[in-house]
Amino acid sequence: MTASARTAVRPVRQTRAIGAAIEGWGRADGGATRRDDLPWRSTRDPWAVLVSETLAQQTQLSRVVPAYHRFLAEFPTASDCAAAPLGDILRAWRGMGYNRRARNLHLAAAAVVDRHDGQVPDDLDALLALPGIGPYTARAILAFAFDRDVGVVDTNAGRVLSRAVEGRSLRPAEAQALVDAMVPSGRGWSFGQALLDLGALVCMSRTPVCGACPVRRRCRWAVAGRPEPDPAKGSAGVSTVQARFDGSDRQGRGRLVAALRTGPVGPDEVAVTAGWPGDTDRARRVAEGLVAEGLAVRDPAGALRLP
DNA sequence: TAAACGTGGGG
């Protein structure tokens, strides 16, 4: 390691101090800048945590709450989910978008039944092997269901880590090692919750509220006067801009799946249902994509329906 | 590694 690289990294002792400050803020804040009202905060049921975190992927939490309740009411265990046809899962998924998440959740439930006797595993590699469970969700399950000392890096945590701890953009492995080192011993759950809340409600993307931040005096970016470019841009875990939705295949797919939740879509209805009455080829191609992904099936009459 | 993948709310 070069001398410049060494001086660019904050000493482990200071990193741990920032972690302790964040965890302490989460416990002492009183809720003013926390999201204690979220229903999954009060559960440690690993299946419920897996469901809530999968629903939360790329989705605002306010929209996750009703889906979380109806999903767990219908599928209270992984076995219940695995035993149901995918169509039932997709109907419970209504309004959530990114329907591949629902398919992957169904597959994950089946894998939990087959490989883990119906119990969500508390092992990182086993979790990562489940469909739809990536680096964030696997560690969220470990921290929030099993209170393990692992750090979680989503878009909000990614901002905090890049701005406050190092003051520069981070690579994924670097961010993960950093956040793991910040977890106060035995405080995986409360540290993770506090970190996510801090990122979502204080260290916001466009207009961070540094005056309300528990680490403002230790934050490299804040202390430096928040210079541009924002170190969070392009840093590990931080969301990037998406392709335009209006007019996209995604929009047509969404329309088709929404219609399929109500009933079958005949071959002559696909184009109009997808929103492209003048482009049958495109509609057919997108419909085939849904079939190929297992999100729809074609019955003997050629109509599209949910699996 | 870039691109695909949905939806609803707010300004």
Place this chain on the structure above:
DNA sequence: TCCCCACGTTT
């Protein structure tokens, strides 16, 4: 109406 935004994973 249009644009921006929001607690990732897969190929």
